Amino acid sequence: xxxxxxxxxxxxxxxxxxxxxxxxxxxxxxxxxxxxxxxxxxxxxxxxxxxxxxxxxxxxxxxxxxxxxxxxxxxxxxxxxxxxxxxxxxxxxxxxxxxxxxxxxxxxxxxxxxxxxxxxxxxxxxxxxxxxxxxxxxxxxxxxxxxxxxxxxxxxxxxxxxxxxxxxxxxxxxxxxxxxxxxxxxxxxxxxxxxxxxxxxxxxxxxxxxxxxxxxxxxxxxxxxxxxxxxxxxxxxxxxxxxxxxxxxxxxxxxxxxxxxxxxxxxxxxxxxxxxxxxxxxxxxxxxxxxxxxxxxxxxxxxxxxxxxxxxxxxxxxxxxxxxxxxxxxxxxxxxxxxxxxxxxxxxxxxxxxxxxxxxxxxxxxxxxxxxxxxxxxxxxxxxxxxxxxxxxxxxxxxxxxxxxxxxxxxxxxxxxxxxxxxxxxxxxxxxxxxxxxxxxxxxxxxxxxxxxxxxxxxxxxxxxxxxxxxxxxxxxxxxxxxxxxxxxxxxxxxxxxxxxxxxxxxxxxxxxxxxxxxxxxxxxxxxxxxxxxxxxxxxxxxxxxxxxxxxxxxxxxxxx
Amino acid sequence: xxxxxxxxxxxxxxxxxxxxxxxxxxxxxxxxxxxxxxxxxxxxxxxxxxxxxxxxxxxxxxxxxxxxxxxxxxxxxxxxxxxxxxxxxxxxxxxxxxxxxxxxxxxxxxxxxxxxxxxxxxxxxxxxxxxxxxxxxxxxxxxxxxxxxxxxxxxxxxxxxxxxxxxxxxxxxxxxxxxxxxxxxxxxxxxxxxxxxxxxxxxx
Numbered sequence: 213x214x215x216x217x218x219x220x221x222x223x224x225x226x227x228x229x230x231x232x233x234x235x236x237x238x239x240x241x242x243x244x245x246x247x248x249x250x251x252x253x254x255x256x257x258x259x260x261x262x263x264x265x266x267x268x269x270x271x272x273x274x275x276x277x278x279x280x281x282x283x284x285x286x287x288x289x290x291x292x293x294x295x296x297x298x299x300x301x302x303x304x305x306x307x308x309x310x311x312x313x314x315x316x317x318x319x320x321x322x323x324x325x326x327x328x329x330x331x332x333x334x335x336x337x338x339x340x341x342x343x344x345x346x347x348x349x350x351x352x353x354x355x356x357x358x359x360x361x362x363x364x365x366x367x368x369x370x371x372x373x374x375x376x377x378x379x380x381x382x383x384x385x386x387x388x389x390x391x392x393x394x395x396x397x398x399x400x401x402x403x404x405x406x407x408x409x410x411x412x413x414x415x416x417x418x419x420x421x422x423x424x425x426x427x428x429x430x431x432x433x434x435x436x437x438x439x440x441x442x443x444x445x446x447x448x449x450x451x452x453x454x455x456x457x458x459x460x461x462x463x464x465x466x467x468x469x470x471x472x473x474x475x476x477x478x479x480x481x482x483x484x485x486x487x488x489x490x491x492x493x494x495x496x497x498x499x500x501x502x503x504x505x506x507x508x509x510x511x512x513x514x515x516x517x518x519x520x521x522x523x524x525x526x527x528x529x530x531x532x533x534x535x536x537x538x539x540x541x542x543x544x545x546x547x548x549x550x551x552x553x554x555x556x557x558x559x560x561x562x563x564x565x566x567x568x569x570x571x572x573x574x575x576x577x578x579x580x581x582x583x584x585x586x587x588x589x590x591x592x593x594x595x596x597x598x599x600x601x602x603x604x605x606x607x608x609x610x611x612x613x614x615x616x617x618x619x620x621x622x623x624x625x626x627x628x629x630x631x632x633x634x635x636x637x638x639x640x641x642x643x644x645x646x647x648x649x650x651x652x653x654x655x656x657x658x659x660x661x662x663x664x665x666x667x668x669x670x671x672x673x674x675x676x677x678x679x680x681x682x683x684x685x686x687x688x689x690x691x692x693x694x695x696x697x698x699x700x701x702x703x704x705x706x707x708x709x710x711x712x713x714x715x716x717x718x719x720x721x722x723x724x725x726x727x728x729x730x731x732x733x734x735x736x737x738x739x740x741x742x743x744x745x746x747x748x749x750x751x752x753x754x755x756x757x758x759x760x761x762x763x764x765x766x767x768x769x770x771x772x773x
Numbered sequence: 774x775x776x777x778x779x780x781x782x783x784x785x786x787x788x789x790x791x792x793x794x795x796x797x798x799x800x801x802x803x804x805x806x807x808x809x810x811x812x813x814x815x816x817x818x819x820x821x822x823x824x825x826x827x828x829x830x831x832x833x834x835x836x837x838x839x840x841x842x843x844x845x846x847x848x849x850x851x852x853x854x855x856x857x858x859x860x861x862x863x864x865x866x867x868x869x870x871x872x873x874x875x876x877x878x879x880x881x882x883x884x885x886x887x888x889x890x891x892x893x894x895x896x897x898x899x900x901x902x903x904x905x906x907x908x909x910x911x912x913x914x915x916x917x918x919x920x921x922x923x924x925x926x927x928x929x930x931x932x933x934x935x936x937x938x939x940x941x942x943x944x945x946x947x948x949x950x951x952x953x954x955x956x957x958x959x960x961x962x963x964x965x966x967x968x969x970x971x972x973x974x975x976x977x
Contacts, residue, residue, distance in 0.1 A: 563961070564957055
């Protein structure tokens with residue numbers, strides 16, 4: 213019997229959107245399955261244009277509700293708030309388990325568009341330093357690809373999504389196709405000058421962001437609102453809704469199914485191929501099955517692993533495409549810490565107007581070139597500066613008209629540097645299925661085992677010391693610093709579990725993101741990664757997805773799948 | 774990486790009351806909040822708070838952010854918003870925070886009531902508490918006395934509530950949801966108005 217679809221894409225987030233776009237544009241009839249509800253571009257952004265006084269809790273949200281039902285998601289104060297809470301999962305209704313001795317905060321967005329609606333939008337290419345890192349220091353399995361394999365796809369993706377940034381000529385952070393860079397604030401300019409004068413191996417640059425500074429297609433430029441996580445009707449940042457979904461829909465070959473969880477991928481042992489997926493409706497609990505010639509896993513790192521682990525059969529008793537035994541293992545997330553915060557002096561006559569939705573960064577400088585450290589790999593800083601706002605009125609002395617007068621203007625300048633340290637691949641950090649607990653759909657609950665190792669802790673200790681040194685050299689007064697890692701998962705850069713590799717005995721995927729054991733099964737979300745670098749990974753996911761889809765369609769057309 | 778909201782008022786009221794009942798002989802008297810103050814035999818004051826009166830909340834709002842050439846916290850509706858916000862756990866408080874603060878302030882002027890004091894005396898009392906609360910810059914001290922913890926919670930709540938009302942956010946300050954072409958990354962401080970909707974600076 214002919215399959216219902218040419219391809220099924222599981223998930224609709226950053227990579228799911230890309231898979232749908234690429235496959236439909238190349239002529240395939242595609243079913244995209246999303247576990248959450250639909251959210252349409254523009255009309256679905258219900259709180260986008262609201263002021264605090266339009267909200268029941270003036271933008272702060274119901275703290276008791278958050279403690280009861282959003283106890284993980286509400287930790288992300290930069291992104292989660294009263295305006296955006298509907299873009300994050302209800303933790304009470306979507307439980308997961310942590311293995312004994314583990315702590316992992318799993319941040320999730322279950323809706324059409326997934327986390328593409330709420331992501332941080334930072335876009336960085338990985339370099340050959342990153343793609344060869346596992347081989348260089350022997351920690352982890354060598355990548356089966358190098359920068360040259362991905363570079364054309366970085367080009368391709370950047371031109372479509374739009375990335376603002378500056379070309380710097382850095383080996384650790386290859387330049388791309390950039391829209392005009394955003395300007396720095398006064399404090400950032402001062403610290404940049406000092407760092408580059410006093411630390412020749414370092415640079416402070418503006419973030420490379422998928423907030424566009426010029427019109428891209430029918431998407432308007434960024435309005436500097438910093439309301440991104442509410443959804444942006446201007447289409448000024450890349451999301452499934454603003455970018456890939458309209459492109460896929462325009463082909464007329466896309467079917468979108470929402471409110472539907474994929475339980476497992478079906479497999480035919482006679483052909484050695486995946487045949488489709490089985491699903492459960494989140495509202496009606498209806499069970500369905502869909503068939504296709506190609507299945508692309510884009511459910512997000514942890515859910516992709518869970519679905520494959522649930523896809524057991526006589527041929528694959530430990531999870532689909534898991535002959536290697538590596539499935540679920542080598543889970544990573546950048547070890548993050550607020551390395552230092554400093555008060556910046558002498559610029560109280562400077563200000564800004566508007567909310568720039570972008571960071572500044574200090575690209576990795578450790579274990580690069582002649583620098584050699586006792587720990588492997590490195591870290592990058594991301595940070596920003598601002599003047600304290602009216603909130604300081606509750607943090608210091610003062611009452612009455614004098615206080616009100618004082619709060620008419622901005623407070624002191626500060627600049628913070630937060631570190632993302634590379635997370636080493638560790639087989640004991642893994643996604644599993646709980647032996648007895650079930651989720652609301654009756655599916656085995658995800659269990660996560662995760663701890664940072666000494667390498668990450670050493671990198672963060674160095675990051676604290678270096679952040680302090682750079683701020684102090686710039687004349688700033690350091691008011692706090694830390695090397696304490698945030699809880700695993702806090703970077704929301706979870707990746708790994710179905711790593712790529714040349715050796716089928718040690719890896720799940722080949723160099724084109726095809727499962728070694730099931731060639732018409734692709735995994736192109738974060739699950740495919742076998743090292744973490746220290747850059748935000750989403751741009752690399754997108755490039756690998758476009759590359760993998762291109763290869764898969766060629767193979768389909770050649771009859772190889 | 775974002776800092777959490779301090780929770781100076783974390784003690785569970787039910788637990789506190791049970792501890793109190795173990796304390797022995799108790800004395801009882803009324804407060805301006807309509808709350809009850811219990812005093813144990815060892816003279817350590819303990820509170821069994823009830824709801825604060827609207828008059829008390831309005832008085833605090835007016836003392837923290839008064840009407841000037843723009844309406845103050847009372848005119849902005851903060852006295853109506855704040856009790857509900859605290860009941861829902863905002864600003865690190867709870868439904869008893871205002872009542873407990875009323876009882877604390879009454880205890881400072883006993884046998885009189887805080888609300889019955891002359892305005893100048895009220896200012897003096899609150900200024901002293903304010904100065905003590907913020908004597909040391911930096912994050913809140915988890916071991917600070919109860920009156921200082923309560924005051925920090927309530928004052929912070931009044932400030933945050935005020936500048937997120939339309940009066941505080943858009944009349945006292947400037948609110949611009951869509952800076953667009955007016956956006957400036959680096960500009961003289963006198964060249965642009967100060968916005969109330971700097972999200973990272975104020976909301977996070």
